[in-house]
Amino acid sequence: MGENTGREVELTVERIAHGGISVGRLDGRVVFVADAIPGETVRARISDDRKKSFWRADAIEVLAPSEHRRDHVWPVASIARDPRQRAGGAEFGHIALSHQRELKRQVLAESLQRMAGVESDVRVEQLPGDHAANGLGWRTxxxxxxxxxxxxxxxxxxxxxxxxxxxxxxxxxxxxxxxxxxxxxxxxxxxxxxxxxxxxxxxxxxxxxPTVISERVGERTFRLDDTGFWQVHREAPAALTAAVQAAIDDAAFDPRAANLDLYGGVGLLAAAVGDRFGASTRVTSVEADERATERAAENLAEWVGAAAVTGRVDRFLRELEQSASAAERARLRAATVVLDPPRAGAGTEVMAALGRLSPAQLVYVACDPVALARDVALAAQHGYRLARLRAFDLFPHTHHVEAVASLVRD
Structure with missing residues (x-):
């Protein structure tokens, strides 16, 4: 840490940045400020001055509050505490719920415009029950x-x-x-x-x-490990199931094609596809976690054309490219590919492989707006355009936002 660490400064923050922090300027230098809201003037303490291009700071007093500021929903995370003693995990808890969604919308729209050249009027949709509960009580x-x-x-x-x-x-x-x-x-x-x-x-x-538990989504039951991945918001599995089903263009869907569910977990979204298009649907779920794949095989057993494969997605696609026959390549070109990658996104290698395989449509479920925007730009290099986009507030009182994007070939 340099000589400015611990220094207290007055800042007016201008906008929200990816990661849930606000952006201000001090003598022309960018300062990322935690626990402030765009438009506010705050007294902030410099916490990291090691970079020449920007510093980090924590708001410690609000001098001119935003109309959207509220008492923090979790006092142990509030601005009244020393920044080093503020609980993490509710970094938007001091912001009115509706404005949280607006800030998330801004980050998503700005990321798409800056990285993919795509203008979007997307809005962030709230999940059932969250308004009445003020965004509390949703984590399972x-x-x-x-x-x-x-x-x-x-x-x-x-x-x-x-x-x-x-x-x-x-x-x-x-x-x-x-x-x-x-x-x-x-x-x-x-x-x-x-x-x-x-x-x-x-x-x-x-x-x-780990031991096996069951989760119900609508009329369907999924088996998974208690230590395994499952959507955290009580309404998220149902919301994403419906969103993925709606994101698929019926006219471009072929139930006999080599449809894929990449980063498939225990088969939630593969089942969404199967439920939407019926018993004859072919879909292969690909997941690196072996135990999750075992559960996916159980959860997808009713579809004769469903399969669950253990493997890293990049390796799976690479082997597919190398080994696919002409008939298999034709089934891949007719395919719908659902992908729900981790926060880092699918990335260059996976998006390039998908571009070469050229499926009919991609339905991309994203938990990081910057990774999504980068991957939308990569898909565009292979002739895909963003046809539809929805966003969901799956994580109230945090900066995280979920998006479901439909990418189609021109």
Whole structure:
């Protein structure tokens, strides 16, 4: 850290940036400010001045508040606390819910315009129940960390410091009730608490061996490991199922084609495709996690044409390119490909391979707007354009936003 670390400055923040931080300027230098809202004037403390091009700072006092500022939904994360002692995981908790969605919209639209040259009037849709609950009580899973004294809590933002807490207001009532806030856990790194839709809430302590749970989405039940990936918001699996089904162009869908569900997890979106287009649907789910693939095979068993393959997506596509016969390539060109990559996105190699295989349409589920915009630009190099885009507030009181993009060949 340099000589400016710890210095307190007055800043007027201008706009929101990717990652949920606001942007201000100090003597012409960009300063990324946590816990401020665009339009506000704040007193901020410089936390990192190592870069020549920008500094980082934390708001410590609001001098001219935004009309959208609210009391923080989680006092342990509020601006009243020392920045080093603010709980992470609710970085938009001081902003009115409707304005949170507007800020997320701005980041998504700006990313698409800047990186892909695409103008978008996308809006961020709220999920059922969130307005009435003020964006609280939606998390069906939380991960808490253990400090040196055995107390549990989240880490502070951009830090490995554990902040002990006695509540978790973003968690569902069942998760909150099952969380052992007052207990001590020595020798453990993490404590996971989850409340599946089937059965009781449970704890997963440290590297505990996984057990199988069930989650219901509409009339369908999915089996998965309690340590495995599942959408966190109580309404997210149903919302994404419906969004993916709506994002597929019926006219371009061929149930007999070599349809793919990449980064498929336990088969949620492959099942969405199968439910939308019927018993004859062919779809292959590709997932790197072997245990998730085993669960996907069970969850997709009713479709004779469904399969679940364990493998990294980039390697799977590379082998497909190398080994596909002329008939298989034709089925791939007729295919619909659903992909739900991790936060880093699909990336250059995967998007290039998809471009060469040239499926009829791509339905891209994204949890990071910048990664999505980059991949939309990469797809454009292979003749795909963004035909439809929806965005969902799957993570109220955080900066995260989910998007579902339809990419079609011109």
């Amino acid at each position: 899973r939380i991960r808490l960390h253990v400090d040196d004294e055995g107390r549990i809590g989240p880490m502070a933002s951009r830090s490995h410091t554990v902040i002990p807490v006695t509540d978790a207001p973003l968690a569902s009532p069942a998760v909150q009730a099952a969380t052992p806030f007052s207990e001590r856990f020595t020798g453990l790194g993490t404590v996971d608490v989850l409340a599946p839709t089937v059965g009781d809430a449970r704890l997963v302590l440290g590297e505990q061996k």
